[in-house]
Amino acid sequence: MESLENTKVRKQNENHNTIINCDNNYFGEGYFSVIAGPCAIEDMDMAITTAREIEKYGAVALRGSLYKPRTSPYSFQGIGLDGIEILDAIKSETNLLLESEILSTNHIQVLSDHVDLVRIGSRNMDNYELLKEAGKLDKPVILKRGISATLEEFLLAAEYVMDAGNEQVILCERGIRSFETYTRNTLDILAIPALKELTHLPVIVDPSHSSGKRSLVPSACKAALAAGADGLIIEVHPDPLNALSDGSQSIDLIEYRKLMEDIQKLVPLFNKEFLTTTVDA
């Protein structure tokens, strides 16, 4: 891809792979790292419950979103910076890393002080001002692919972050928009090996937004692993039917436990190590 010449994002040879060390947890070749948690943090109780359970069943980080970009201004938008005390509580009660979405250059600094990884969502993949701000952080950035971004555009968005000084970028395939409506999006499974050909950066998959359906999440996770992904970011909710957002695509804690048991058996077959915090605890 011509536009990738002389970029930082470009893979230079077959063995050029970046492994990102996030507080002794790893994202990249040889590891399989799971981030899990609710679509959005709703309150202290659900957050703590979810965090403890996912840690027990196997995860390296809690998905701890305080801000939710929503299509309608009248939908639940997240609890915002009020949730920071919840994030701090989880930090002290578990060994999980904390991961959270940043939406705006306004809260990027405050929020990033309380989390270990920041996420830039699909809707903001083209928000170059935000990418440049994330490029000034000294923390890994999970960059989700835009809903209709080509791989080239996706990689050049990552280049904005890297060019601004932050080389710790984790790419996340999360489904693209197609004509099919049975699934919420179309999981572009071959984006994983394609990205691995083009870039040295780690690649993880969001099985929840790509499928939009709880029943398809386990297949999406296994396919992602089989296609070469370095990890997952999964929506898990203790009570999906009553979730404030994305309930239909969130699995519950029992489903999560079963899924992690299955995944852990498969991971070694793909020459990867399944990471858990308990190893370090």
Next chain:
Amino acid sequence: MESLENTKVRKQNENHNTIINCDNNYFGEGYFSVIAGPCAIEDMDMAITTAREIEKYGAVALRGSLYKPRTSPYSFQGIGLDGIEILDAIKSETNLLLESEILSTNHIQVLSDHVDLVRIGSRNMDNYELLKEAGKLDKPVILKRGISATLEEFLLAAEYVMDAGNEQVILCERGIRSFETYTRNTLDILAIPALKELTHLPVIVDPSHSSGKRSLVPSACKAALAAGADGLIIEVHPDPLNALSDGSQSIDLIEYRKLMEDIQKLVPLFNKEFLTTTVDA
């Protein structure tokens, strides 16, 4: 569309149409208003030349972009706030309105003081923080449809601006992403009458980004008018072959003159009035 119930953007009856008055130029039912100019302001000379010519051949506003969101961080990004003196010069030399893209909450205030209309580009249609800031302005906002936004998502993005207090929103169809690659995007011509069924807001069309090819721009403009659009935003460059961006889709001044002659003949057939600044001069 259920999600539009109780929104400000929703059309309430067949005759409910908003006409936006921008310094005695109008956008909406009964008018056909053309914004034209280069993809990006490059320097004083080209800007002044272009402005004078487009005013002469028929236009209400200059497309005066100082910031250009670009796929690659290494492409020309616009001249930024250094261009404000150019905008001011055009203001004093012509009767054209000034229109310019805002990318970031950082420059929105400074820039909007020097222009008459602000534009939120396709890449930022989902940048809700920016939409909310635009909602605080007392100026019309041209909101471009995201490259793969449904009409519902497009209208709910407009709702973010309106809900934040600014009801002067002009919608802009600019082509959507499909599998076809002969054109840069696919001009969704039926989005125009569809939007007219759903909302009372004015709808204009960008024939340049939707086609990506200079040769198709005239057909795109005429089709837009015939489908019910209230205006156009056209890329015009005095020397497209040497443009710093988007040259292949920019028409030159001679093509612009010919196109406006054609358009002016057609406009009355569609019960609209072609607006020019010379009316006010």
Next chain:
Amino acid sequence: MESLENTKVRKQNENHNTIINCDNNYFGEGYFSVIAGPCAIEDMDMAITTAREIEKYGAVALRGSLYKPRTSPYSFQGIGLDGIEILDAIKSETNLLLESEILSTNHIQVLSDHVDLVRIGSRNMDNYELLKEAGKLDKPVILKRGISATLEEFLLAAEYVMDAGNEQVILCERGIRSFETYTRNTLDILAIPALKELTHLPVIVDPSHSSGKRSLVPSACKAALAAGADGLIIEVHPDPLNALSDGSQSIDLIEYRKLMEDIQKLVPLFNKEFLTTTVDA
């Protein structure tokens, strides 16, 4: 487009345009020719009524489909060859040309003896065996673009017909599949001027399948004319609410009359002549 080199479909210079003479009615540059009628012929009465009215308000041909390819095997599939007597009756009662869809090499010969133009539908654009059979006919073939065919694939499908010996091909843009669901398909309006750049063949537009909504049909027709189309194929039904197929996208006879009045006023502005059978009657 490299694949078009040395093809019969390719335009050789700016003035190379094919005008197809179908019994002294013309399809191509300088003319605007409307084919109208129900999605499918249902019975003698509705067919005769529709034919007489559309002829009165302006049309050169009746859309007289006896076969309907349907997504489900349990939907109405057309009345088949039983309808031939209806086609013959219309032939004797009006001056309209007859146009009908061919689905299979089995009925192509029988059916084509009773009609003036044969249509190959979108679903069969890639049915090369059918294209080759149509290539043996001595009648114009209306070839509809596949629902996700690129312009290149569309033109090469036409090449199958031409290469088999029949150079009377009329291309029909009928909407492509995109993510947008408000319209049934996405009318690719710029396909019209794009095809005009690439090929010398006439191009018409189907406003009914492209929009899927009666209310959008007039805008689609006007936009098609403005973008350079040489004609239309419109679904018209005397009682759309009770149509056996495609009722929601069919206009009624009153709407047809109004639409043709509007179109006839516009056609001269685009340097075309609106054709009617009454000229010959």
Next chain:
Amino acid sequence: MESLENTKVRKQNENHNTIINCDNNYFGEGYFSVIAGPCAIEDMDMAITTAREIEKYGAVALRGSLYKPRTSPYSFQGIGLDGIEILDAIKSETNLLLESEILSTNHIQVLSDHVDLVRIGSRNMDNYELLKEAGKLDKPVILKRGISATLEEFLLAAEYVMDAGNEQVILCERGIRSFETYTRNTLDILAIPALKELTHLPVIVDPSHSSGKRSLVPSACKAALAAGADGLIIEVHPDPLNALSDGSQSIDLIEYRKLMEDIQKLVPLFNKEFLTTTVDA
């Protein structure tokens, strides 16, 4: 899905799965069955070589296409019925099943007498006349998904075959058309579990057309298995660089051997049995 009510294709309960017995080889739940071979049979030598090798490394059937639907009429179209002696030779020299594409109702009877499974390609998924003819055969039909067919349309196409009397239908996901061009198509990996929710029919995957790139084929195969597919149809050529068609997406015999070794290790983890002809030999 409402349109599937009262269809033969619909899954009636979680345990309702059809296993198709093709001469003591099985397609369906509990088995993993690989069909492999060149895009098209080119000559006796390459066909015999390929057949022997793929049988040795693990396959149940040879992909033995005599007809190739091609976008351009001037591309290689297959060797046609002249290849029947080659198919017969392979039959006598190996224990492989023979699988071949049918394009036309003209050759369906002759061809099907010499093969064990017939394939209806993507371009013909909507060719209902062909589907109905395949419905009269007493052989399994592999039905490939149209390039932009929804799952609903895909299943209703299968219903055409079943309704015509043939209930031995194997569905094949082969990639859908999206905006992404790095891959030839977009492998809709979640179509596999989605189809398994909706229908009792077996589902296999074509990793070659979906990816369009040899390097991505192994990942596509493993992801298909992990997502629940019942088998694969893979393009394998002894000398891909000199293949008459689809060389860039064909793997060679050495790559095939390696891939089958990997797949055989994984299959048991997914509660399936990898089928080979040598079991029966």
